[in-house]
Amino acid sequence: MANKSHLIKPLLGATYPEVAYGKGIYLYDSDGNRYLDGASGAVTANIGHGVTEIIQAMKEQAEKISFVYRSQFTNRPAEELAEKLAQIAPGDLDYVFFVNSGSEAMETALKIAIQYWQEIGKPQKNRVISRWTSYHGITLGALSMSGHVLRRNRFSSLLADYPAVSPPYCYQCPFYETYPSCGMKCANELETAIQRIGPENVAAFIFEPIIGAAGGAIVPPEPYYAKIKEICDRYDVLLIADEVMTGFGRTGKNFAMEHWNVEPDIMALGKGLSGGYTPIGATMVSARIIDTIERGSKVIMSGHTLSGNPQSAAVALAVLDYMNLHQPGENAANLESFVEHELRTIASHYPVVGDIRGKGLLWGLELVTNPETKESFPIHTFVTERTVKKCFEKGLIVYPAVGGINGTSGDAIIIAPPLTISKEEMKMLMKILEEAIAEIS
Ligand code: PLP
Secondary structure (H helix, E strand, C coil): CCCCCCCCCCCCCCCCCCEEEEEECEEEECCCCEEECCCHHHHCCCCCECCHHHHHHHHHHHHHCCCCCCCCCCCHHHHHHHHHHHHHCCCCCCEEEEECCHHHHHHHHHHHHHHHHHHCCCCCCCEEEEECCCCCCCCHHHHHCCCCHHHHHHHHHHCCCCCEECCCCCCCCCCCCCCCCCCCHHHHHHHHHHHHHCHHHEEEEEECCCECCCCCCECCCCCHHHHHHHHHHHCCCEEEEECCCCCCCCCCCCCHHHHHCCCCCEEEECHHHCCCCCCCEEEEECHHHHHHHHHCCCCCCCCCCCCCCHHHHHHHHHHHHHHHHHCHHHHHHHHHHHHHHHHHHHHHHCCCEEEEEEECCEEEEEEEEECCCCEECCHHHCHHHHHHHHHHHCCECCEEECCCCCCCCCCEEEECCCCCCCHHHHHHHHHHHHHHHHHHC
């Protein structure tokens, strides 16, 4: 066993460079190599690495108290963080339940939605509708709602049987139609699904505002969410927005749903909430739902030992303060058209890039064998993995989005650097990306 690592890595047997430290948009390994973090890890390090104010806040809180159990004490950082989140969250999402990851935030969202209908005497209203191309987390409830074929296939025996509808995926339209003449069949399908299952049985519709890991930054047509909201309202179905990837300025607004002025009933948060400085996630819940539970059983049947711990809350609070001061979301909004222009230029030079799409600093490049037919690469070609690897060899980190509708289509890479990136740094990112794409073309 000598020299063999005891740490289970994502790919067993593979070697990974050992990170030494990070600063701004860069990571440095112990051999002195530098990497431009063009994906913020997994779309997480929104304010970049090594921010002094966050490190200071960590130390200060650790000197006071790191852990208390939430059924014994409340704590100031968690109270303040909840208050700040309630101030910036859309609509009446006034209440917060803390967890430790995006997956847990989704689990809690699902449970609260189902519990809500129980509390008002409709326990049979307990099915949740999702979308085929989606990723909501790796735990079993969240994975049950995810159409990420590669991640769910092995565990189908443990997953709930979930009803799903087509994604608003215009580039590879599931109906082989074109927007707007399609009449948004993808949105209409939700209504058909609710009618088929019976509105009295449907608790919620769950979605990522912009489809991330399973699709590569798929942005729906403009009126899509207004229509979804109208359908959900008509049948008394709750809207659960999974803003784990899109929250906290990533798309140029605090929360992506603000682009469409549609307010969800429940919202899941993670990743950017702490910018990766600590594990924390949150489920934000509308006043209507919390008031109902308070009048009823009073207990949300979920929670984890470390939920709302003061250490994580203090770190997230410092991250929110930093964002409030520096407004990196505005930087994301300002850079959007530049990024789009650069990516379109790359796509025009290399036919392997069939589509580019995104908002703010969340962008996807879909890789196809032929831009005319939009045909996906066969799975054994590992085109996404090869592109990610090629970028990595050149010192650029990008994020793979594979395993969509049928496990082969939707091969895409995600570009999502820290929101603090400058235009000059962005030009450097594009240069390396173009070199990598030229080499895999
Ligand atoms: N929801 C979305 C939209 C995500 O992108 C992810 C992770 O990629 C999750 C949920 C799960 O979050 P975590 O990996 O923190 O559990």
